Amino acid sequence: MFYKDLLETISFQEESIMLRRRDFLKLVVKGAIMGNFCQLITPPLAEAVAAGEIKKLPVVMIEAGSCTGDSISLDNIWTPTFSDILSNIADWRYDCSMNQVQGMDAYQILQDTYAKIPNDYVLIVQGSMVRRDSGHYNHVAYDKGQLITGLELVRRIGLKAKYVVAIGSCAAFGGPVSGYPNPSLSTGVQNILPERRVINVSGCPAHPDWIMGTLLHLALYGEPELEKFGRPKLFYGETVHNRCPRRRDYDQGIFATDIGQKECLFRVGCKGPVTYADCPIRRWNDRLNWPIGCNTPCIGCTEPGFPDLMEPFTSHLPDIPFPGGVKVATDSIGLGVLGLTSAAIAGHAVSSLYKGRIQRNLLHSTVKRHHRPTLKKVKVSHQYKLKKSPNCEE
Numbered sequence: 001m002f003y004k005d006l007l008e009t010i011s012f013q014e015e016s017i018m019l020r021r022r023d024f025l026k027l028v029v030k031g032a033i034m035g036n037f038c039q040l041i042t043p044p045l046a047e048a049v050a051a052g053e054i055k056k057l058p059v060v061m062i063e064a065g066s067c068t069g070d071s072i073s074l075d076n077i078w079t080p081t082f083s084d085i086l087s088n089i090a091d092w093r094y095d096c097s098m099n100q101v102q103g104m105d106a107y108q109i110l111q112d113t114y115a116k117i118p119n120d121y122v123l124i125v126q127g128s129m130v131r132r133d134s135g136h137y138n139h140v141a142y143d144k145g146q147l148i149t150g151l152e153l154v155r156r157i158g159l160k161a162k163y164v165v166a167i168g169s170c171a172a173f174g175g176p177v178s179g180y181p182n183p184s185l186s187t188g189v190q191n192i193l194p195e196r197r198v199i200n201v202s203g204c205p206a207h208p209d210w211i212m213g214t215l216l217h218l219a220l221y222g223e224p225e226l227e228k229f230g231r232p233k234l235f236y237g238e239t240v241h242n243r244c245p246r247r248r249d250y251d252q253g254i255f256a257t258d259i260g261q262k263e264c265l266f267r268v269g270c271k272g273p274v275t276y277a278d279c280p281i282r283r284w285n286d287r288l289n290w291p292i293g294c295n296t297p298c299i300g301c302t303e304p305g306f307p308d309l310m311e312p313f314t315s316h317l318p319d320i321p322f323p324g325g326v327k328v329a330t331d332s333i334g335l336g337v338l339g340l341t342s343a344a345i346a347g348h349a350v351s352s353l354y355k356g357r358i359q360r361n362l363l364h365s366t367v368k369r370h371h372r373p374t375l376k377k378v379k380v381s382h383q384y385k386l387k388k389s390p391n392c393e394e
């Protein structure tokens with residue numbers, strides 16, 4: 001009933017059961033706050049598919065250096081179930097975790113998709129691109145007596161895809177698989193497919209709504225608006241901090257002194273101020289809870305450089321010491337983490353923040369860390385490299 005009421009407040013295109021894009025965007029936010037986004041969006045889309053207004057989106061998924069966490073996350077859509085979505089909206093052709101056939105039969109479906117509908121399918125990549133020894137530590141298929149690497153297959157299938165979507169922080173930015181000292185020389189998909197724009201749906205794992213919402217936007221309206229790291233703004237447009245229910249504590253300098261407490265978790269390592277994701281409104285496990293709701297800090301799992309740049313997880317970093325209280329300040333703090341600290345932060349901090357309770361509660365708790373990796377700048381913003389990685393052949 002609740003969902004029905006919400007659906008009645010949105011409009012459909014004239015003489016069509018298709019949603020207008022602005023209503024789709026409304027549902028992305030309202031659905032997160034009020035219910036399950038996929039549950040709201042699926043019925044009208046299933047009708048539109050049945051009426052022939054849109055066609056099912058052909059999807060193939062390649063899993064490279066991965067823990068399969070994003071498949072598990074995607075399976076965690078409860079209402080509707082993932083199989084409802086497969087039956088009604090997506091033409092899910094190849095996915096090594098969920099194929100109904102195996103071996104060459106499955107691989108043939110991937111080959112047919114590549115050969116018969118070039119520039120019409122979506123390639124989803126899960127997992128990091130393992131580059132050492134030409135990728136031979138990560139085999140994903142076997143063809144005519146040859147082992148096929150993830151690196152080779154993603155490049156081949158990706159060059160002919162209509163859209164390439166990297167799900168999870170490993171596929172988007174290298175993630176934990178590329179953690180220091182990165183012996184496998186792993187990296188994100190964009191770095192091995194420079195010819196294509198890769199849509200990054202980051203997270204460790206990515207939220208099912210972020211994955212399905214991005215796919216649905218591609219099916220209905222094409223590429224969504226992306227932010228500077230190639231992530232859809234509709235899910236990654238705001239920091240966790242800006243929507244956090246503990247923001248009032250932060251602004252007043254009321255901080256938890258240990259994990260498990262109810263106050264703002266900044267002092268015990270929360271990276272919400274520099275992390276872009278809508279977890280506070282969307283939450284996880286069918287909206288049951290989310291990290292800060294469980295009294296543990298956000299560890300910045302959607303950000304480039306995760307996990308190295310977000311460690312230590314349970315103490316805040318010396319170079320993000322300024323609780324701003326306003327959006328511009330937290331955005332600037334985000335730049336600070338990437339080594340681009342602006343004069344604006346310093347001005348803001350000097351004028352208002354090194355005072356009173358914030359100083360007593362926060363700055364005195366700052367943990368000094370001596371061996372924190374730093375970044376060197378490269379031309380493309382989503383490419384980054386650790387400055388000192390003696391065991392890593394870059």
Ligand code: SF4
Pocket residue numbers: 240241242244245246247248250263264265266270271272273292298
């Ligand atoms: Fe919430 Fe973390 Fe920001 Fe505190 S620092 S308000 S817990 S996001």
Ligand code: F3S
Pocket residue numbers: 203204240275276277279290291292297298299300301302
């Ligand atoms: Fe990840 Fe932080 Fe959300 S750790 S799940 S981005 S609250």
